[in-house]
Amino acid sequence: MYLHGTSKINAAGHLEIGGCDVKDLAAEFGTPLYIVDEALVRQRAREYVEAFRASGLKFQVAYASKAFCVMAMCAIAEQEDMSLDVVSEGELYTALQAGFPAQRIHFHGNNKTPDEINMALDAGIGCFVVDNFVELHLLNALAADKGMKVNVLLRITPGVEAHTHDYISTGQQDSKFGFDLGNGAAYEALKQAKELANLNVLGVHSHIGSQIFEVEGFRMAVDKVSAFAVQIRNELDMTFQVINLGGGFGIRYTSEDSPLPVAEYVKAITDAIISHFTEAEYPLPEIWVEPGRSIVGDAGTTLYTVGTSKEIPGVRKYVAVDGGMTDNPRPALYQSKYEAVLANRANEPLEETVSVAGKCCESGDMLIWDLDLPKVQTGDLLAVFCTGAYNYAMASNYNRIRKPAVVFVKDGEADLAVKRESLDDIVGNDVLPARLRKASSAQ
CATH class of the missing domain: 2.40.37.10 (Lyase, Ornithine Decarboxylase; Chain A, domain 1)
Structure with missing residues (x-):
């Protein structure tokens, strides 16, 4: 047992x-x-925060509230120095009702409605993760209406398929999420975003799947994202301040599952970031991740x-x-x-x-x-x-x-x-x- x-x-x-x-x-x-x-939830959260602190990089560990979103969980996330990832007005409202600091909230989703965007703008959230061209221009227009300039990450699909269930693989090319890296959509999105006055592009986001039990997928994602960052710097004169590598860290449900210790996932990610960006003479970005399942x-x-x-x-x-x-x-x-x-x-x-x-x-x-x-x-x-x-x-x-x-x-x-x-x-x-x-x- x-x-x-x-x-x-x-x-x-x-x-x-x-x-x-x-x-x-x-x-x-x-x-x-x-x-x-509760003690195990807090332990898992601390494992992430402490592992990133050991890397020396700037970071945010954002709890992916879609895994389990109730006010008590939002309160614990705040107490454990986490940020919060929300994907709907309901999750956003729950977080705000729990008193979670709006500036530490990141808003995801492939079809954010105007009402949801306006709600998030009025709350003063910290970042929108933009998923498509329609949202890119809608968010800019709604921010302009309010006289605001908002932080954004552009979600890209890096073409990395994690070893997971087909329904929960999201990093491959054929996905409903994000701007595709391989067909040029990600490049075009950044080119357009640069010209939109009410958006402040912090960097990019990628997520390669869920229930991942190895680090190679994350290393491959860093390889692709870092090469893209260099291309964007050289061709569009934009430097990414933030690289968000999503979540997907596996847990043990049964004896068939063999997840790695949190510190091992984090070390693989941070080592790869330091190696690739240092070699490219690129300022080390702040690293964001979004564990959900592996926290709760x-x-x-x-x-x-x-x-x-x-x-x-x-x-x-x-x-x-x-x-x-x-x-x-x-x-x-x-x-x-x-x-x-x-x-x-x-x-x-x-x-x-x-x-x-x-x-x-x-x-x-x-x-x-x-x-x-x-x-x-x-x-x-x-x-x-x-x-x-x-x-x-x-x-x-x-x-x-x-x-x-x-x-x-x-x-x-x-x-x-x-x-x-x-x-x-x-x-x-x-x-x-x-x-x-x-x-x-x-x-």
């Missing part, structure tokens, strides 16, 4: 996280329940209560829990794999292999195939590990199922960060037209 962070099995044979017995958490907050190991992924655990079961002799045994694809769509979307334990009987011997099904009315609502557990009983608690990233963030109300609560645990204390949705929340935005009310009353 592989336990992350502060997780351990206590004397009662129960899973304990952040000094809190998960059986007690289930009794107090109900299930499904997202549990966040393994710090999250989802706790479920076991309900029904179904055994098909000679085929498999299904065990159903009180959540599923509504709180974790990743197995259905990406065929993602997870590890789990019976949290209330963690020390008992493994006696059967089961497949964990969700409660949605959907055949594809499966969380884990072929999981070895003690003999499972109705009412048992199942803890699924490494659900901190892209679980709450991608949760839905399919089948009108309520979204779970979120608690942060640390030093034996459990703090509610997101309340469980109520049934009133489910219908809160519904409107029953008057003509339908009349029709109903007449029947």
Whole structure:
């Protein structure tokens, strides 16, 4: 059994996280329940900040809030000296409501609306990451309307394909994101940006994928971006102050995954930057990165209560829990794999292999195939590990199922960060037209 962070099995044979017995958490907050190991989140954040400090380069580590965006997480990111990457008005609003400093917010996205851009301009965010020619000119016009000059990075696709799932590879040439480096679009974008009076081009951004377990992809990206920087300096007389190399740093979900220590990723990036730019006699740029999953992924655990079961002799045994694809769509979307334990009987011997099904009315609502557990009983608690990233963030109300609560645990204390949705929340935005009310009353 592989336990992350502060997780351990206590004397009662129960899973304990952040000094809190998960059986007690289930009794107090109900299930499904997202549990966040705050100490591990802070540890991961510090690993990045300390590794970059050791390089001697100027840097910003921006937490990619799309992985998990709630006000409590934004507050921790600020306290750990991180910047923040947002991709929508909702994420921006969450950050601002949490009191996160606007000047440390970077706004991403391939289709920022005028309303979103104006909201970010009014908030005074630190940087826009421009994704396409339409946005380039729209942002300049909206900034001009407000008499502002704004910092921008241009997102480029460097033609580097990370070894990852097809759906989460974003650095290759055929991508919905960014200006392509290979076909000249990136060059043309910088040429146009130079002439736009209300944009201050800091540099470029690239992101080569997610769940990356090696450093060669990052080295290749630095090689391409640094060569491009030299070309732009020589031909357009523009010098990049900032190089943003995105995120994508992998985590361990199962024994099949072998992520590198954070310091190893950072050292590969910073060594490559120093080498390439020094050789080109180019001022060393400030380096930005955007870890999300690797900050919160393994710090999250989802706790479920076991309900029904179904055994098909000679085929498999299904065990159903009180959540599923509504709180974790990743197995259905990406065929993602997870590890789990019976949290209330963690020390008992493994006696059967089961497949964990969700409660949605959907055949594809499966969380884990072929999981070895003690003999499972109705009412048992199942803890699924490494659900901190892209679980709450991608949760839905399919089948009108309520979204779970979120608690942060640390030093034996459990703090509610997101309340469980109520049934009133489910219908809160519904409107029953008057003509339908009349029709109903007449029947």
